[in-house]
Amino acid sequence: MVAANTNADLAVADDLPRPENRVWKKFRAHKSAMLGGILVVFFVAVALLAPILPIPDPAATDWGMVRKAPSAAHPMGTDEIGRDVLSRMIWGAQASLLAGVISVGIAVAVGVPLGLVAGYFGGWIDAIISRCTEALLAAPFLILAIALAAFLGPSLTNAMIAIGISATPLFIRLTRGQVINIKVEDYVDSARAIGLPTHLILSRYILPNVLPPILVQATLTIATAIIAEASLSFLGLGQQPPAPSWGSMLNTAKNFLNQAPWMAMWPGISIFLVVLGFNLLGDGLRDALDPREH
Numbered sequence: 001m002v003a004a005n006t007n008a009d010l011a012v013a014d015d016l017p018r019p020e021n022r023v024w025k026k027f028r029a030h031k032s033a034m035l036g037g038i039l040v041v042f043f044v045a046v047a048l049l050a051p052i053l054p055i056p057d058p059a060a061t062d063w064g065m066v067r068k069a070p071s072a073a074h075p076m077g078t079d080e081i082g083r084d085v086l087s088r089m090i091w092g093a094q095a096s097l098l099a100g101v102i103s104v105g106i107a108v109a110v111g112v113p114l115g116l117v118a119g120y121f122g123g124w125i126d127a128i129i130s131r132c133t134e135a136l137l138a139a140p141f142l143i144l145a146i147a148l149a150a151f152l153g154p155s156l157t158n159a160m161i162a163i164g165i166s167a168t169p170l171f172i173r174l175t176r177g178q179v180i181n182i183k184v185e186d187y188v189d190s191a192r193a194i195g196l197p198t199h200l201i202l203s204r205y206i207l208p209n210v211l212p213p214i215l216v217q218a219t220l221t222i223a224t225a226i227i228a229e230a231s232l233s234f235l236g237l238g239q240q241p242p243a244p245s246w247g248s249m250l251n252t253a254k255n256f257l258n259q260a261p262w263m264a265m266w267p268g269i270s271i272f273l274v275v276l277g278f279n280l281l282g283d284g285l286r287d288a289l290d291p292r293e294h
Contacts, residue, residue, distance in 0.1 A: 026288040033284020039277025043270075047093040055087040059242045067260040077262040080252060088244035089266055095245045096274065099160050099229035099238070100222040106164025107171050108218055114168075115175025116202055116210075120183055129172065136169040145228050149237040156229075156245070159238040163228045167221050174217055178210040212289040216282055223278035230271055246271050 027033055062082035070077045076085040118129040136144065148162035182188065183206060191201050232238035233247025241248060246267040253264035 023288045027284050030284040030287055032280045033288070036277045036280025036282075036284060039273055040281055043093055043274045043277065044097060046090055047097050050090045050094055053090060055090060056084040058083060058087040058091045058244045060084070067256060067263070069260075070262055076266050077260065079249075079263055080256060080260070085249075085263065085266055088249060089246070089270060092239075092244040092246045092249060092267065093270070093274075095156060095233075095239045095243070096226050096229055096247075096271070099156065099163065100226040100278075103160045103163035103167060103225040103229070104218050104221050106161065107167035107221065108214065110164070111168040111171025112175050112207075112210075112214060115172045116179055116207065118172065119176040119179025120198070120202060120206065126176070130176070133169045133172045136166075137173075141166050141224070142228055142231060145232065146235065146237065149232050154237045154240060156233075156239045156243075159229055159232045162232070163225050166228070167225065170217065170221065171214065174213060175210055178213060179206055182206050182209050216286040216289065219278055219282035219285055223275040223282070226271065226275055226278070230267075 060083060062078070065074070065078045065082040067080060068074060068078045068082075074084050074086065076089060079085055079088070114129050118126040139147070145159075145162045145166040148165055149159050152158035152162060188201060188205050191205050196204075229238055230245070230247035230250070233245040234251045236248075236251070239245030239248055249267040250264055253260070253267070256263055
């Protein structure tokens with residue numbers, strides 16, 4: 001009888017959907033999240049395929065094709081010195097997405113460990129990290145990024161570092177708050193009771209449980225970082241000419257809005273769509289990973 005009950009329990013357990021399947025099913029049912037995922041995949045594919053696509057050199061000038069309207073030869077028109085806008089749009093996607101991903105990677109790599117330490121140990125360590133975090137949060141995100149980029153010097157690399165540092169306080173606070181809630185759970189107390197080292201408790205029992213909200217925040221912050229990179233490039237603090245960037249393209253296009261509106265239209269639409277995609281994707285991930293919804 002005991003064996004029969006055990007086998008029945010195992011059969012029921014096998015029939016239960018796995019957590020990852022539940023997450024994917026819920027995410028797939030989220031129509032706007034799927035749209036966001038499609039937009040993100042499209043722009044990532046465009047950025048990755050830029051070197052092999054049959055498009056002109058984004059830096060090649062043609063003085064006979066200055067500010068020409070969209071045509072079969074130039075589907076998105078040309079800019080103020082005859083460069084193909086479509087080619088510059090495709091290569092500019094690399095700068096924007098690279099800035100978004102690497103900037104957030106810097107913020108996660110710095111912010112998550114600091115948040116883990118502050119939340120788990122508390123005391124004077126938490127006080128020091130929290131006060132430094134609050135000092136950074138006192139300055140608006142974009143203003144801080146502009147100040148840091150101006151201090152470091154105009155380049156895409158320095159812009160990514162500036163954006164990453166500016167976004168770090170978000171991940172410190174998020175991680176710290178999650179750790180404070182998790183460290184009082186019974187399974188963490190049990191791990192301490194059997195004498196597990198602190199680094200194992202943090203890596204095996206606490207970090208995996210704070211990763212879902214960090215993943216959601218990272219996805220949403222990529223969108224913010226892309227806007228920040230475009231803003232810095234618009235101000236001349238990001239990607240430097242002649243390398244293409246959507247922000248620098250907008251900076252140039254503002255002088256020709258009446259004569260060549262397509263120069264501003266395409267980078268503006270692209271920034272809007274990629275930011276929309278990451279925001280919709282982040283919202284979908286937040287709903288799908290919420291344990292209260294399972």
